[in-house]
Amino acid sequence: MISDIRRNHLMITGLTPRHYQRSFASEIDWSSPVIGLCGPRGVGKSTLLIQKYWTDYADHTRCLYVSADHISVADRSLFSIAEEFYGTGGETLILDEVHRADNWQKQVKSIIDTFRNKRLWLSGSSSAALTGRGADLSRRVPWYDMPGLSFREYLDFSNKTKSPTYTLEEILKHHVAIANELLSKKIQVLQLFNQYLNHGYYPFFLEGLSTFELKVHAVLEKIVSEDIPAVFHVTPTSTPHLKRMIRMIATSKPFQPNIEGMANDLGIARDSVYHFLECLEKSKVIRSMRSPGSGGKQARKPAKILLENTSLLSTIVGGESLLAERGALRETFFASQLPTSMPATTGSSVDFIIQKTIGVEVGGANKKDEQLKRETIKYLTLKIIAQDGIEVGGGNVVPLYLFGFLR
Numbered sequence: 001m002i003s004d005i006r007r008n009h010l011m012i013t014g015l016t017p018r019h020y021q022r023s024f025a026s027e028i029d030w031s032s033p034v035i036g037l038c039g040p041r042g043v044g045k046s047t048l049l050i051q052k053y054w055t056d057y058a059d060h061t062r063c064l065y066v067s068a069d070h071i072s073v074a075d076r077s078l079f080s081i082a083e084e085f086y087g088t089g090g091e092t093l094i095l096d097e098v099h100r101a102d103n104w105q106k107q108v109k110s111i112i113d114t115f116r117n118k119r120l121w122l123s124g125s126s127s128a129a130l131t132g133r134g135a136d137l138s139r140r141v142p143w144y145d146m147p148g149l150s151f152r153e154y155l156d157f158s159n160k161t162k163s164p165t166y167t168l169e170e171i172l173k174h175h176v177a178i179a180n181e182l183l184s185k186k187i188q189v190l191q192l193f194n195q196y197l198n199h200g201y202y203p204f205f206l207e208g209l210s211t212f213e214l215k216v217h218a219v220l221e222k223i224v225s226e227d228i229p230a231v232f233h234v235t236p237t238s239t240p241h242l243k244r245m246i247r248m249i250a251t252s253k254p255f256q257p258n259i260e261g262m263a264n265d266l267g268i269a270r271d272s273v274y275h276f277l278e279c280l281e282k283s284k285v286i287r288s289m290r291s292p293g294s295g296g297k298q299a300r301k302p303a304k305i306l307l308e309n310t311s312l313l314s315t316i317v318g319g320e321s322l323l324a325e326r327g328a329l330r331e332t333f334f335a336s337q338l339p340t341s342m343p344a345t346t347g348s349s350v351d352f353i354i355q356k357t358i359g360v361e362v363g364g365a366n367k368k369d370e371q372l373k374r375e376t377i378k379y380l381t382l383k384i385i386a387q388d389g390i391e392v393g394g395g396n397v398v399p400l401y402l403f404g405f406l407r
Contacts, residue, residue: 151404165407365389
């Protein structure tokens with residue numbers, strides 16, 4: 001019987017907010033019989049699926065939400081739940097936190113292969129575990145990597161507006177006109193931008209700021225203490241090392257890793273440092289930046305490491321201390337706004353190289369182009385400054401906040 005699962009469904013779906021929806025929903029092909037959402041914990045994957053439940057079904061006999069890490073599922077296999085639900089006329093099954101179930105890849109494969117005329121929506125917080133190996137799910141499940149809120153989304157939620165997205169080429173070519181159009185709407189863009197840096201990446205802010213940091217800390221704790229040990233087979237005794245490593249990265253501006261030094265500071269082997277960095281990156285806690293063309297041993301060692309997003313950095317470091325880490329905050333913002341289809345590396349002098357030909361130096365209102373001039377990579381065709389603290393730029397100086405409008 002799945003009556004206890006239905007009770008949990010009614011409670012969770014009833015408490016899920018429905019007054020806002022991520023624009024990411026429009027990027028999903030909902031006609032597909034199987035859909036998978038992955039991405040950082042806390043960005044709203046479960047909320048998005050439940051909102052889709054309300055708009056398309058609003059009936060637990062037709063669409064059922066199941067959290068794989070809930071106690072009601074502890075003594076049931078995912079396949080047996082699907083078999084009973086579909087067998088009683090159910091149409092769509094939502095399996096949340098699916099990677100927390102035993103042998104989840106094989107079970108999902110069996111569900112897909114057995115119930116071919118039914119629909120299955122999956123989600124979970126570890127991209128590495130979800131999109132990977134085991135039962136060859138890559139051919140069966142179209143995975144969508146859901147990011148946190150962009151600055152554009154935060155601005156729209158805060159002002160109840162609908163702002164357009166732009167390609168990188170449009171921003172670089174028309175940034176003055178785009179900025180002026182935004183300012184003509186009387187939006188306090190710099191004030192909102194600073195608010196976004198502090199608490200804008202996670203939708204938690206929509207539920208009130210008083211508990212925002214507590215919720216971010218809870219997300220981080222769950223990743224380090226539960227997700228990483230479960231997915232990457234890291235022993236619980238390594239949790240303190242992971243936390244110290246995160247703190248080490250967060251308090252640098254930005255962090256340029258010395259693997260030998262990190263191993264000595266943490267009291268662990270070099271290989272463990274590399275492994276923990278990989279775990280944190282695949283769990284979307286950190287973002288590793290590598291030099292262009294790095295290969296072999298260089299490919300293993302990042303040239304620079306940032307936290308995944310600015311809200312995470314702000315929460316770990318704290319508001320007052322963050323003023324001293326503004327450089328890391330700016331770079332973290334820029335990297336977090338780039339689409340996954342636009343990977344970035346770091347240059348010898350500039351902060352970022354995107355699309356292999358565009359050098360970007362990120363800085364404050366007084367940032368000059370000395371570092372752009374010193375960049376030695378020959379194939380850069382464009383060098384720009386992404387400048388914080390300005391509303392409108394000019395020439396190759398682009399307001400930093402505008403990169404939050406990328407699509």
